[in-house]
Amino acid sequence: MIRLSVNGTMRELDVDPEMPLLWALRDVLGLTGTKYGCGQALCGACTVHLDGEVVRSCVTPVARAAGKSVTTIEGLYDHPLQRAWCDMAVPQCGFCQSGQIMTAAALLAQNPKPRDQDIDQSLAGNLCRCGTYLHIRAAVKRAAGMPEE
């Protein structure tokens, strides 16, 4: 039995400890906002926070989250990034955006006024096939209260 906190609620999971956190969240807990895109930490669609740090849940065994606190997109509440994302119509298909927002949220938590290079570096692991990168950059800056140019 693996005990962990997910979005502020304690959970007990009776699963293979090697099961990636991604599938525990999606298949067992029904939190489908976290997405599967590659299974090898190459695309960032599965990004969640583990004790506040960004992890790729597709390669994180659920056992590694035991006793820790997991935050998924469903656990962000009225985050400035979510507002900026909507106001600036960032998403196209939307599939990668949970991961983009979770990565950006961790960036802003550590670096409230990121430079362009910081944003690029932080989000380099999050692919978007629709090509929303410029909108993402601008929305991160807006959420950080910085000029978008």
Place this chain on the structure above:
Amino acid sequence: MAITRREFVGGLFLSFAAGRVFADEPPGAKPKTSDPASTAGLQPNVFVHVASDGQVTIVCARSEMGQGVRSTIPALMADELGADPSRVRIEQADGDKRYGDQNTDGSSSIRNAYDDLRRAAATARVMLVAAAAQRWKVSPGSLEAHDHAVWNGRRSLTFGELADAAGKLPVPKAEDVKLRPRKEMAHVYQPLPLVDGPAIVTGAAKFGADVRLDGMLIAVIARPPVAGGKVVSFDARRALAVPGVKRVIAMPEPKAPFAFQPWGGVAVLADNTWAAMRGRSELDVKWDLGANASYDSDSYRRELSASVHAPGKPARNVGDVDAALATAARVVEAEYHVPHLAHVPMEPPAAVARFADGACEVWASTQNPQAARTEIARVLGIPEEKTTCHVTFLGGAFGRKSKADFVSEAAFLAREAGTPVRVQWTREDDLRHDYYNAVNTQLLTAALDGQGKVIAWRQRTAFPPIASTFKAVAGPAEGDLQQGVTDLALAIPNVRAETCDAAAHVRIGWLRSVYNIFHAFAAGSFMDELAHARGLDPREALLEMIGPPRIVTLAELGVSKLPNYGATMEKHPIDTGRLRGVIERATKMSGWGRRGRALGLAAHRSFLTYVAVVVSVVRNGSGKIAVDEAWLAADAGTVVNLERARTQMEGAVIFGMSHAFFGGATMKGGITEQTNFHEYRLVRMPDAPRKIHVDIVESDGPPCGIGEPGVPPVAPAIANAVFALTGQRIRELPLMRAGIV
């Protein structure tokens, strides 16, 4: 948490400007307003319903995959109806012929339906006005519908007050329904709010893989690694020993032509995805790889090169190219190559199916729910009426999700297993079993006279056509060749195009802008080569080769007909004035002609839309090529949602950059060599330009395509900019192969 998700989403809604359209709950199985059971109020057709309380429901029959169709169509129809957008709900249609063509493909949602969908809404408006006229005993001609009510001067009756009475009136004939003049269409050429934004940013939006049914098993399938391969035998014992694995089921064997058939192989079904994946890796399958196991991209490339160095089958002919080449003062010739390209939508294919009492219900991220139903019915041997297809959000599609193979896999397994099943493709499955964009080689040859004028243009193209996936074919069809071969406007007296042989060894499919990708790459690059050969500015040379503003006739093109993306030549002629117009706008924006930057230009008409792209390239800190800025001008006729048109074009620049820099699926022994994103690379944020400037021409012309036409000019513009910077001519994609990115 005390505040519920719904209230939170509501809060986000309130943060928008007034006048937005509310999104429905994500697509699902709940009863539809458009079902015959709920007939109260006004419902003149399957697209519009006005309830007795004034709630307006608009059905979106096309799939949402980022192009914003759910934000655009309802706003357009609300305008035509005179509805208050905040009182409009959107309902996602299931696959059903009563909606007409639902295939979300070919950049067609607005251009094909613009008049019809407006008429569907206008019909409801005319009936509401007629009901008000009866109530007031006045002529309907003196009444107006706006702000969710019908007005007679200052008197008004709300849509809700009129809906029941209007619903009892006869539905007027189409010819008696007048559309609003453009000036009354407040949402046309406007940036519209993104209705699904709140659902996406909270993780609530349901994609294909997000649908969960009671008792559902997850299936991961070991498919034949080569097109046409077969299972000889398999041993499932170790797979079945993996905790969580419930069943191992042999898939039906596909027979050529493959079309949308399930791909065969062996499915492992488990109570979670991880167990299904582990179970698959424990399967012991013996494959017969079949005839395509000899397919090798490098040797095939040599075959295509040999193919275009011999005369092919004529596709267009004007004047006498051979005579012009024989007497030319100078001949310029270049061979171009673009490999197979993969779709790699961020969401790998996924579908959920349930089978009970001889009927099958599926939930799928499909671009074409009607085709999915047809294929499910075929695979299960049941009538199409016994199938239902709900459309979820699509996590990227780009043409991949028009193909129903993954949907019918789920349907087959749901019946065999006797439980609901989700089929989950892994990224490796997606890359290995794609319907790849065709691989292509072209030879372009031009004759220059003594003054350096281009007097002849010969284009030979060799690619395995999409039709090879569906039937035995001899070569490309007219619809294939109109994508940058037979439709190229050239003010050159002698022009000939030929198609050369190219056999298919994988499933060929359509990828966002399709054959235009490689035809525009070759033609756009060659025009730049000719400019440099002549010592001319590429922009001036391009405008000279396009020639003066004119409507280009079939005779000038040297063809007897042109499919023209399903549109008539009268409504959507090839207009060089519009092509010149976007070239002038894009180059002006970019500061073309000023020194100090390495710029490349290309322009292309596809899906009836004219697009010109200028890119600037630089060397980055490590000496590699980077695109630092891009300018795109598009003339797509009437554009409804300016914001989504711009973002589709911005996305097209990134999409085209991915092809140009990294694109290419290659095969060895018939097996695709790229397995995941480390091998099939895409542009990432640090690779993206600092700025992409998009200029959408304001026009009253008939609407043209938006989703695809931004892509084709991007790769040649990049290659031309690379030449401007380095003097190195790129004739083969991706640039990665030349080691410069």
